Amino acid sequence: MTHQARKRFGQNFLSDPNIIRKIVDVIAPQPGQRMVEIGPGLAAMTDPLLARLGRLDVVEIDRDLIARLKDNYPSGDLVIHEGDALKFDFGTLGPDLRIVGNLPYNISTPILFHLAEFADQVRDMTFMLQKEVVMRMVADPGSSEYGRLSVMLQYRFRMGRLFDVPPGAFRPAPKVMSSIVRLVPRPADTLEAKDARLFGKIVTAAFGQRRKTLRNTLRDYIDEARLSALGIDPGLRAERLSVADYVAITNACAGA
Ligand SMILES: C[S@@+](CC[C@H](N)C(=O)[O-])C[C@H]1O[C@@H](n2cnc3c(N)ncnc32)[C@H](O)[C@@H]1O
Numbered sequence: 699m700t701h702q703a704r705k706r707f708g709q710n711f712l713s714d715p716n717i718i719r720k721i722v723d724v725i726a727p728q729p730g731q732r733m734v735e736i737g738p739g740l741a742a743m744t745d746p747l748l749a750r751l752g753r754l755d756v757v758e759i760d761r762d763l764i765a766r767l768k769d770n771y772p773s774g775d776l777v778i779h780e781g782d783a784l785k786f787d788f789g790t791l792g793p794d795l796r797i798v799g800n801l802p803y804n805i806s807t808p809i810l811f812h813l814a815e816f817a818d819q820v821r822d823m824t825f826m827l828q829k830e831v832v833m834r835m836v837a838d839p840g841s842s843e844y845g846r847l848s849v850m851l852q853y854r855f856r857m858g859r860l861f862d863v864p865p866g867a868f869r870p871a872p873k874v875m876s877s878i879v880r881l882v883p884r885p886a887d888t889l890e891a892k893d894a895r896l897f898g899k900i901v902t903a904a905f906g907q908r909r910k911t912l913r914n915t916l917r918d919y920i921d922e923a924r925l926s927a928l929g930i931d932p933g934l935r936a937e938r939l940s941v942a943d944y945v946a947i948t949n950a951c952a953g954a
Pocket residue numbers: 707708709710711712713736737738739740741742743757758759760763781782783784799800801802803805
């Protein structure tokens with residue numbers, strides 16, 4: 699039976715065998731590795747991943763697709779977690795986890811923030827996302843794409859855009875270009891905020907009003923003199939600061 703793609707679950711199914719092969723090749727699954735796929739859908743990637751790994755966890759929200767997966771993979775090698783990936787505790791899948799998926803584009807930002815919480819347990823993550831989101835993830839300070847998403851993810855991960863995927867590779871075709879992105883957790887001690895929650899609050903405050911200067915947006919956290927003492931011009935806007943600058947501001951506040 700054909701599956702009617704559901705917009706509310708961001709369903710655009712990969713249908714180009716060459717692109718599927720290319721994605722699985724860059725993931726390079728090895729037998730015995732612990733891997734979870736978010737949103738297996740009609741199993742375009744699931745099938746070749748499972749063939750190489752021997753065992754695979756998946757998290758899927760759509761009950762019709764779950765029923766199909768259960769019928770098609772009865773052996774137990776495919777471990778199906780039924781429910782919302784945004785609420786799923788990836789920590790239960792053990793350490794050294796590899797996370798992959800052609801992510802539902804309607805929840806791409808919240809899912810990235812949710813996954814960042816598990817960085818300590820993750821070996822790497824490889825995702826398909828809208829190209830525009832990937833460009834924001836990997837953006838450098840000073841560019842118009844650099845924002846809260848860039849800083850919060852670059853704080854935890856080294857990231858690289860691997861290649862682009864055109865709309866024609868999917869059924870139904872999305873309106874936008876997609877890209878494959880790889881995220882690898884940074885070693886914890888390379889760039890460490892003393893208080894991760896405060897770091898998140900400061901970054902949110904700085905980018906909350908992008909057009910305003912730091913002396914205004916960060917007023918509740920740090921005064922001009924202390925910003926200057928860190929070598930940061932209070933007259934700058936949020937997009938000029940590096941991730942290291944945000945860590946330095948957080949640590950100055952946390953140590954105060
Ligand atoms: C873009 S499709 C990709 C499907 C398949 N992996 C492929 O490449 O053809 C996104 C998949 O994620 C599932 N999905 C959507 N929202 C989800 C959520 N919150 N939690 C888990 N899965 C979700 C959809 O049902 C769908 O199977």
